[in-house]
Amino acid sequence: xxxxxxxxxxxxxxxxxxxxxxxxxxxxxxxxxxxxxxxxxxxxxxxxxxxxxxxxxxxxxxxxxxxxxxxxxxxxxxxxxxxxxxxxxxxxxxxxxxxxxxxxxxxxxxxxxxxxxxxxxxxxxxxxxxxxxxxxxxxxxxxxxxxxxxxxxxxxxxxxxxxxxxxxxxxxxxxxxxxxxxxxxxxxxxxxxxxxxxxxxxxxxxxxxxxxxxxxxxxxxxxxxxxxxxxxxxxxxxxxxxxxxxxxxxxxxxxxxxxxxxxxxxxxxxxxxxxxxxxxxxxxxxxxxxxxxxxxxxxxxxxxxxxxxxxxxxxxxxxxxxxxxxxxxxxxxxxxxxxxxxxxxxxxxxxxxxxxxxxxxxxxxxxxxxxxxxxxxxxxxxxxxxxxxxxxxxxxxxxxxxxxxxxxxxxxxxxxxxxxxxxxxxxxxxxx
Amino acid sequence: xxxxxxxxxxxxxxxxxxxxxxxxxxxxxxxxxxxxxxxxxxxxxxxxxxxxxxxxxxxxxxxxxxxxxxxxxxxxxxxxxxxxxxxxxxxxxxxxxxxxxxxxxxxxxxxxxxxxxxxxxxxxxxxxxxxxxxxxxxxxxxxxxxxxxxxxxxxxxxxxxxxxxxxxxxxxxxxxxxxxxxxxxxxxxxxxxxxxxxxxxxxxxxxxxxxxxxxxxxxxxxxxxxxxxxxxxxxxxxxxxxxxxxxxxxxxxxxxxxxxxxxxxxxxxxxxxxxxxxxxxxxxxxxxxxxxxxxxxxxxxxxxxxxxxxxxxxxxxxxxxxxxxxxxxxxxxxxxxxxxxxxxxxxxxxxxxxxxxxxxxxxxxxxxxxxxxxxxxxxxxxxxxxxxxxxxxxxxxxxxxxxxxxxxxxxxxxxxxxxxxxxxxxxxxxxxxxxxxxxxxxxxxxxxxxxxxxxxxx
Numbered sequence: 001x002x003x004x005x006x007x008x009x010x011x012x013x014x015x016x017x018x019x020x021x022x023x024x025x026x027x028x029x030x031x032x033x034x035x036x037x038x039x040x041x042x043x044x045x046x047x048x049x050x051x052x053x054x055x056x057x058x059x060x061x062x063x064x065x066x067x068x069x070x071x072x073x074x075x076x077x078x079x080x081x082x083x084x085x086x087x088x089x090x091x092x093x094x095x096x097x098x099x100x101x102x103x104x105x106x107x108x109x110x111x112x113x114x115x116x117x118x119x120x121x122x123x124x125x126x127x128x129x130x131x132x133x134x135x136x137x138x139x140x141x142x143x144x145x146x147x148x149x150x151x152x153x154x155x156x157x158x159x160x161x162x163x164x165x166x167x168x169x170x171x172x173x174x175x176x177x178x179x180x181x182x183x184x185x186x187x188x189x190x191x192x193x194x195x196x197x198x199x200x201x202x203x204x205x206x207x208x209x210x211x212x213x214x215x216x217x218x219x220x221x222x223x224x225x226x227x228x229x230x231x232x233x234x235x236x237x238x239x240x241x242x243x244x245x246x247x248x249x250x251x252x253x254x255x256x257x258x259x260x261x262x263x264x265x266x267x268x269x270x271x272x273x274x275x276x277x278x279x280x281x282x283x284x285x286x287x288x289x290x291x292x293x294x295x296x297x298x299x300x301x302x303x304x305x306x307x308x309x310x311x312x313x314x315x316x317x318x319x320x321x322x323x324x325x326x327x328x329x330x331x332x333x334x335x336x337x338x339x340x341x342x343x344x345x346x347x348x349x350x351x352x353x354x355x356x357x358x359x360x361x362x363x364x365x366x367x368x369x370x371x372x373x374x375x376x377x378x379x380x381x382x383x384x385x386x387x388x389x390x391x392x393x394x395x396x397x398x399x400x401x402x403x404x405x406x407x408x409x410x411x412x413x414x415x416x417x418x419x420x421x422x423x424x425x426x427x428x429x430x431x432x
Numbered sequence: 433x434x435x436x437x438x439x440x441x442x443x444x445x446x447x448x449x450x451x452x453x454x455x456x457x458x459x460x461x462x463x464x465x466x467x468x469x470x471x472x473x474x475x476x477x478x479x480x481x482x483x484x485x486x487x488x489x490x491x492x493x494x495x496x497x498x499x500x501x502x503x504x505x506x507x508x509x510x511x512x513x514x515x516x517x518x519x520x521x522x523x524x525x526x527x528x529x530x531x532x533x534x535x536x537x538x539x540x541x542x543x544x545x546x547x548x549x550x551x552x553x554x555x556x557x558x559x560x561x562x563x564x565x566x567x568x569x570x571x572x573x574x575x576x577x578x579x580x581x582x583x584x585x586x587x588x589x590x591x592x593x594x595x596x597x598x599x600x601x602x603x604x605x606x607x608x609x610x611x612x613x614x615x616x617x618x619x620x621x622x623x624x625x626x627x628x629x630x631x632x633x634x635x636x637x638x639x640x641x642x643x644x645x646x647x648x649x650x651x652x653x654x655x656x657x658x659x660x661x662x663x664x665x666x667x668x669x670x671x672x673x674x675x676x677x678x679x680x681x682x683x684x685x686x687x688x689x690x691x692x693x694x695x696x697x698x699x700x701x702x703x704x705x706x707x708x709x710x711x712x713x714x715x716x717x718x719x720x721x722x723x724x725x726x727x728x729x730x731x732x733x734x735x736x737x738x739x740x741x742x743x744x745x746x747x748x749x750x751x752x753x754x755x756x757x758x759x760x761x762x763x764x765x766x767x768x769x770x771x772x773x774x775x776x777x778x779x780x781x782x783x784x785x786x787x788x789x790x791x792x793x794x795x796x797x798x799x800x801x802x803x804x805x806x807x808x809x810x811x812x813x814x815x816x817x818x819x820x821x822x823x824x825x826x827x828x829x830x831x832x833x834x835x836x837x838x839x840x841x842x843x844x845x846x847x848x849x850x851x852x853x854x855x856x857x858x859x860x861x862x863x864x865x866x867x868x869x870x871x872x873x874x875x876x877x878x879x880x881x882x883x884x885x886x887x888x889x890x
Contacts, residue, residue, distance in 0.1 A: 028493050060488050067481055074504040079540070080489045081496030082829070098492055105502070366822075369815050370841050375867055377835040403871050 021053040033098040034115060034155055037062055038132065044093070044140045045148065047155055051141075061096050065089060077105045088112040091125065092132035102355035104362035107165050111158050114222070117246045118154050121223050122147050125250035153230035160354055161203055162326055165361055166392075167218055168333050169225075172204040173312035176422040178302050183207045183430040185292040185299070189285035190432045193275035195254060197289075200225055201267045201307050205334075209430045217247035218333065224256075228268045234258045238286070240279045243272075257282035261290060265304045312423050314338045317416060322409045323381065325395035326357060327417055332425045336417070353396065360385045360394050375403065382406060439589045442506055442522040443467065446576060447479050448565065449486075449516045463517075463561075463569075464576040466584050482510070482520050500540050509540065511547035517561045519547045523589065539821040541828075542592035549599065550583050552651045559714040559721045591809050593817045594824060594857070598791050600798020601653050604638035605776060610768045614641050617765055624757060627750075629724060630715075635769050637661070637805065648715055650796050652726075660728065664695055694751065695728035701752050727751075729758065786858060786877050787812055789820065793853035802859075812859050816846060820857045823848035827855060837870060845870045856882070 021027070027049075035054070036045040041062030043051035051058070065087055068075040078085040086108040088095045095112040103111070120128065123143060131138050158164045174182075186197040186209045196216055199206040203225055210216055223245065228234060242253040255278060257271040269289065271282045293299045306312060315338045318324065324344055328335035344353045364371050364385045374385040382397040384406065395413070397406050417424065444466040452460030459476045461483070470478075489498040501508040508522040521543065551561075558564060558579065564572040606614065618631050618641055632649070633641040637657045642649040696710050710725045783801045790799040802810045810817055823836050827850045836848040847858045847870065858877060862869055 022491050027491075033492075057488075057491060060484070060491075064481070064484060064488060067477075067484070068503055071477075073506065076502045076504060077500075078485060078489060078498055078502075079500040080493060080498045083489070083493050083496055085489065085492075100493075363822075369819055369822075371838045372841060372843075373837075373839040373867065375835075375837040378830065379832050379834075403867055407867060 021049050022057055024049075031100045032103075032155075032159065033096075034112075034151075035061065035096040035098075036115065036119070037094050037096075038136075038138070038140060039066075039089075039092050039094060040137050042137060042139060044144065045151060047152070061087070062094060065094055077108075079105075084108060086112060088116070090116045091129055093119070093128075101159070102359045102362075104358070104366075106365075107358055107362060110165065110167075111155075114154060114158065114164065114219070115151065117219060117223060118147075118151055118226070119144065120246045120250055121227075121244045122150075124244040124252060125246065126252070150226060150230045154226045157203070157226060157229070160350060162335070162337065162354065162357055163203065163218070163222060165358055166326065166328050166335055168328055168335050169205045169218055169221055170203060170337060171334050171424065171426055172201055172206045172303075172306055173310070173314075173336070173420075173423050174206065174302065174306045175312065176427070178297070178299055179207055179426065180428065181297040182293065182299050182303070183209060183428075185289050185297070187430060187432060188292060189271075189288045191273075191278070191281050191285055193273040193278045193281065194271060194285060194432070195274055196270075196272040197285075198224065198270040198272070199261075199267055200228060200270065201303070202229065205426070206267060206303060207426060207430065209432060212431045214248065216245075220245040220247045224270055227256075228258065228270065234268065235260050238283060242276065245272075255279075257286065259286055261293070261300055261303070265300050266307055267300075267303050310339060312420075314416065314420075314424070315341075317413055321398055321401050321405060322413065323396045323398060324353060325393065325413065327394075327413075328392040329421075329425055330390050330392065332427065334425045336424045356381070356383060356396060357394050359383075364392075375406075384410065386410070439523045439525045441466075441584065441587065441589070442524050443470065443478060444519075444521045444580065444584055445475070445478060446517065446519050446561075446580070447482070448561075449483060449518070451569070463565075463573050464580050466580065478520075478522075482508070482518065486510070486518065499544065507540075507543070509543040509547060511544060511551065513548075513551040513555075514561050517565075519551060521547055539592075539597075539818055539825070541597045541825050542594075542821060545597045545599070546587060546592065549596070549654070550580065553583070553655060554579050556648075556651055556655065556713050557711070563721060593810060593814075594789060594820045595798075595800075595803060595810070597821060597824065598789075598798060599650055599654055599796070600791050601650060601796045602638045602799065603795075603797050604635050604640050604769070604773065606640065606769070606772055610772055613765060613768065617761055618643065620761075621758070625750075625754065635773060638773075640769070644715070646796060652713070656728070660695070664730075694755075695730050696726055701748070701755060703748075707748060707751070727754075729754075783881060786881070787860070788877070788881075789855075789857045790882070791855045793855070815840065815842075816844060816859045819846050820848070820859075823857065824855065837867060839867075839870075845873075847874055849874075 030048050032047070034045070034047040035043075035051075035058060037043050037058045039062070041059050043055055043058045045051060046054050046058075065075050069089075074089065075087045077087065083098065083100045084103070084105055086097045086099075086105055088109055090113070093116065095115055097108045097112055099108055123131075131140070131143070163169055182199065186199065186207060189197065195211060195214070197209045198216075198221070199208075205221070208216060208221075224243070227243065233239065238257065238259040241256055241258070243256050244250060244253050248254070253276070254272045254274060255276050257269075257273065257279065259269055261267045261269060269286060271285060273282055275281075290300075314336060318338050318341050324338065324340060326335055326337045340350050340353065344350050360374065360376075360383050363374055364387055370387075371385070372387055374383070376383045377399060380399060382399050382401065384393070384395045384397065386393045393410070393414075395410065397409070401409075421427065444464075445462060446464040447461040448463055449461065452458045458480055459472050461479050462475055465475045465478075485498050485501060489496070497512050498510045500510070506522050506524045508520060511519045513519060523543070554561075554576075558575055561572070561576075564575055614633060618633065621631060622628055622643070630643045631641070632639070632644065632652070634653075634656070639649070639653055642653070644652065710727065712723050713726055714721045715724055716722075783799075787802055788800060789802055791797070802812055804811065819838065819840070823838075823846070826836070827834060827848065833851045834849070836846075838846050840846065843861075843863065845858075845860045845862055845865065847856075847860070849856045856878075858874065860870060860873055862873065865873075
């Protein structure tokens with residue numbers, strides 16, 4: 001009876017998750033639904049509620065999509081008040097998002113694409129096509145069984161982590177010479193079939209080594225981060241599992257060797273190989289890496305410290321004037337952001353903060369009329385968005401601060417980021 | 433680069449969900465459909481899809497009906513003017529040979545305002561949909577066809593902008609003295625003619641007085657300034673160019689002698705037969721729709737217009753009496769107002785330095801240096817105008833006092849402010865200007881143009 005230990009909210013959430021359907025009074029209160037169905041209208045997944053009970057509504061979705069298809073067109077979105085309905089047809093799947101949050105239509109389309117990629121990461125595109133070619137009415141849940149938690153986790157992450165709409169990754173701030181020696185340790189463990197070696201912690205990247213010819217797309221990296229985050233089983237033992245990275249190659253699997261550096265250090269090492277029998281080969285690589293990290297450079301305690309204290313981060317900039325910010329370096333394709341402090345210290349407020357960023361991001365990137373700078377003063381906060389050739393900055397200020405003071409703060413912030421650039425970002429890309 | 437063509441209308445239809453409930457009779461739902469070249473099957477499909485979408489959205493939020501549908505090739509806007517009635521309009525445009533709808537071509541709110549406005553004008557002349565619908569569905573279809581076929585021809589998609597969304601009223605500011613004179617004049621008319629219920633007074637396209645409520649004033653003002661009066665003027669210009677036209681020759685003596693005339697009503701006070709057709713309008717008086725006639729009376733000195741509503745029966749005697757009563761009084765009043773207008777024009781020279789739109793939600797007052805005249809296209813680029821529309825839509829959503837400053841990709845600054853239901857939008861070119869520079873510029877503008885509005889001075 002684990003429930004005894006769960007908070008009342010979690011239990012409530014759990015029940016809502018299972019019991020809710022269209023007739024439930026809380027149905028319309030849910031702020032973001034995600035549905036996946038097959039082209040034949042068979043339910044595959046629903047973020048809330050049991051998809052069995054949602055057969056009718058998913059049938060309607062399928063009917064709408066195919067009705068529009070009949071006239072040689074594609075249904076994209078509906079808007080009703082503050083609620084957006086976004087449809088995405090990908091291969092044999094129909095994905096639908098219903099959101100009353102700030103997410104714009106393009107942002108929701110991106111999220112649905114992520115959901116689709118998550119499914120591909122389990123099945124590969126080739127297999128998915130083949131299944132539905134053979135049996136149009138196939139119940140895909142048979143093959144996806146057990147992977148729902150990864151979808152759930154991905155969806156939760158997309159609601160609170162800016163990496164997704166920024167299409168970039170956040171790095172763990174760490175002094176450059178430490179980062180360099182960590183990367184060298186990874187480089188030294190190269191084997192025949194090793195493609196990517198990645199060291200991550202929670203949602204931050206520590207370092208990444210890749211082949212000269214290939215890049216790891218942020219979208220693929222997010223899937224790996226989600227995989228590590230969604231499961232606790234990797235902490236106890238070395239794991240070996242196939243994963244398809246759709247941007248890298250959507251028709252085949254890579255094989256991932258996943259393990260934590262040590263019991264004390266919450267950094268996770270992911271080694272990706274093209275060979276499905278390479279477990280022992282990669283386990284050996286892991287041993288080499290750990291040995292080098294402990295004996296040669298003593299990096300493990302540095303990583304642990306960076307994770308727990310965030311000593312090298314930018315948290316100290318946050319104060320009574322500037323409340324929070326996101327800074328994305330276009331040069332490195334990475335971003336930095338401080339930990340949330342008051343007023344963003346509750347889950348509700350953090351969600352709201354993400355909403356503000358999503359709004360600002362969309363406002364600045366709206367395709368027909370992109371903007372260079374936006375300053376919006378609202379009763380709760382002042383928002384600043386600034387895009388140049390090399391960076392994107394999104395910041396939230398105390399609404400009582402004058403524009404002069406706000407601009408002063410921004411200048412200071414930019415100077416500090418410039419100065420600490422090599423700590424905040426991975427500035428030297430490493431290859432095998 | 434491929435040529436982008438402007439948006440074009442695919443269809444425009446109105447349907448009632450209570451009709452055609454049985455399978456195979458879905459086409460009965462349709463009350464109006466444009467283009468009528470579409471066959472019944474295609475019409476039923478369009479209506480069927482729209483209804484399905486309405487239902488679908490209803491399962492998630494019953495109180496928020498669907499507003500916009502986006503497909504790869506088209507954009508549809510929905511409007512539910514009355515219970516069970518839906519108005520739907522779909523647009524498309526071509527990108528070279530590919531039909532792909534450009535999402536940002538025309539702003540959603542501007543599109544919806546077309547539907548809303550068309551409905552309100554319809555209601556003004558015919559009463560609500562349900563009124564005729566409940567009498568007879570067939571006559572309702574006839575009426576809609578008669579009205580909307582003409583309306584659709586007048587839609588200018590490319591020109592739809594913030595002006596259409598706001599449906600504002602340009603007021604003519606008057607001094608206290610003149611304002612009291614106007615009020616006295618109106619009161620005298622309403623007191624002397626018991627069948628005159630409401631009165632409105634306009635100078636050129638600026639409103640001076642209206643005794644109607646705001647909603648009706650707004651719609652009637654819009655109709656008069658964008659439709660009736662420009663049409664009348666055109667006819668007048670045409671007649672002066674073509675002196676052979678009999679009808680207008682009859683006009684001549686009247687114009688030169690008295691300098692004023694009825695635009696709706698008798699063309700000649702000596703002939704009872706010349707009363708002609710007087711427009712009827714529906715006004716919601718204490719929750720009941722009542723029919724009124726509109727009489728527009730115009731003084732030629734300075735395009736000065738004045739009209740009255742009264743209960744239906746009208747004899748030539750009434751017009752003679754009205755003419756005799758108004759005639760002598762209005763001359764002095766016109767003179768005063770014209771004088772004030774000259775002063776106002778001088779003031780507006782300062783306004784012309786800036787490119788702005790001001791709108792007050794409380795009285796729908798609209799002021800702008802961007803439109804040379806009402807119903808004319810804006811003098812700022814469509815990109816800036818779309819940004820204005822976007823900012824307005826965001827203000828509309830948040831409903832609190834806010835400020836918005838933005839620098840576009842072409843280095844132009846756009847500023848929006850909303851305070852106590854007053855909105856101000858400004859576009860300003862400031863080469864290499866910073867956020868602080870534009871902030872100073874705004875302070876200057878607000879100081880010189882809106883110094884008397886406390887809320888903007890923060």
